[in-house]
Amino acid sequence: MIAFEDYVKVKNNYCICYFGNCNEYLVLLEMLRPRIEAKFPGLNFYIGCKDDCLSYFSVLDKILPISELKIRKNEFAHIKELKYDSQDHPIQKILEESEVEKITLGLLNCNERTTKAIIVKENTYPVNPLNSQQIATAIRIAESRGFQVEFSNDWANSGLVIGVESEAVVRAARAGIPTILADNGIGTKFYKKIFPDLELLPN
Numbered sequence: 001m002i003a004f005e006d007y008v009k010v011k012n013n014y015c016i017c018y019f020g021n022c023n024e025y026l027v028l029l030e031m032l033r034p035r036i037e038a039k040f041p042g043l044n045f046y047i048g049c050k051d052d053c054l055s056y057f058s059v060l061d062k063i064l065p066i067s068e069l070k071i072r073k074n075e076f077a078h079i080k081e082l083k084y085d086s087q088d089h090p091i092q093k094i095l096e097e098s099e100v101e102k103i104t105l106g107l108l109n110c111n112e113r114t115t116k117a118i119i120v121k122e123n124t125y126p127v128n129p130l131n132s133q134q135i136a137t138a139i140r141i142a143e144s145r146g147f148q149v150e151f152s153n154d155w156a157n158s159g160l161v162i163g164v165e166s167e168a169v170v171r172a173a174r175a176g177i178p179t180i181l182a183d184n185g186i187g188t189k190f191y192k193k194i195f196p197d198l199e200l201l202p203n
Contacts, residue, residue, distance in 0.1 A: 011077045016094065017048030018082045019066060021124040024167040025082065026056045028091050028194075030063075031105055031174060039100045048079070056167070084126055089187040105194050109176035113159040117147035120163025127164045127185040134182055137202060138162040141180065162201060165191065173198055 018025045029047050037045055044062070051065040064072065073079060082090040095103060119138050122129035130138065142149050147160050153168040155161050161172035165185035173179040173195040181191055182201040192198055 010075050012042055013044045013046065013076045015046040015048050015064065015069065015076050015079045016082060017066075017069065017079060018090075019048075019050050020082075020084070022084075022127070022165075023053060023056050024123070024165060024170045025091055026053055027167050027170050030057050031170075032091070032095070032100075032103060032194075035100055035103055036095075036098065038102070039098065046076070048081075084186075086126075087186075089190045092187065092190040103194055104196060105174060107176035107195075107197070108174055113177070114157055115147055116150055116154075116158045117142035117145075117160035117162065118150050118152050118154055118158045118168065120153060120161065120166045120168045121151060123164050123166040123185075127166070130164060130182055130184065134184075134201060138180070138182075141201075 016029060018029065026047065026049055033045055033047070037043055046062045046064055047057075048064045048066060048069045049056070051067050054060060054063065054065060057063050069079070080094065082094065084090055119130070119135065119142070121135065139149050142160055142162060145160065153166070155168040155172040155175070155177065158172065158177060160178050160180070161169055162180040162182070163169050164182050165187050169179055169181055173191075178199070179195070180199040180201050181188060188200070
């Protein structure tokens, strides 16, 4: 049992960790952290990740690689590890459990638009890759809007992004780049709440 004087020092320190392969979860956690902090004033909200995932964050304030977290674990009142449970998007689930309702994110509109459309065909489990019909539909939509198609994750140099749940789709949507999501994962409704302007790829 933790001593009271030690608990007082750490009671506001909370860490949400993700050590899986869906790196867009880390991007979403960083984007949504202000919403969580607004819900819980005074909370020191840290994000834990694998050591090789620090590059996914725009700033490293209150970001802890697992090697450092293991050393500092006694500095936290609670450490929560996110895991996929075969049903719910883990970030959506923890936000709902914490009653964080305001999750819509404003668009940054900071990227210069180009005539390139990128198509993100796949991501890691639990996201399913685009099938041949979805790829054909994505190409048709992009070309009908005057874009040249490229299969890549180069969202920052594009004017349209079409694809599955992924880092590229999340970052493009936040940057104000027109984005079309394929309903191949577990977070379609969640993504639509975060980015209301997000389009859905027709079936």
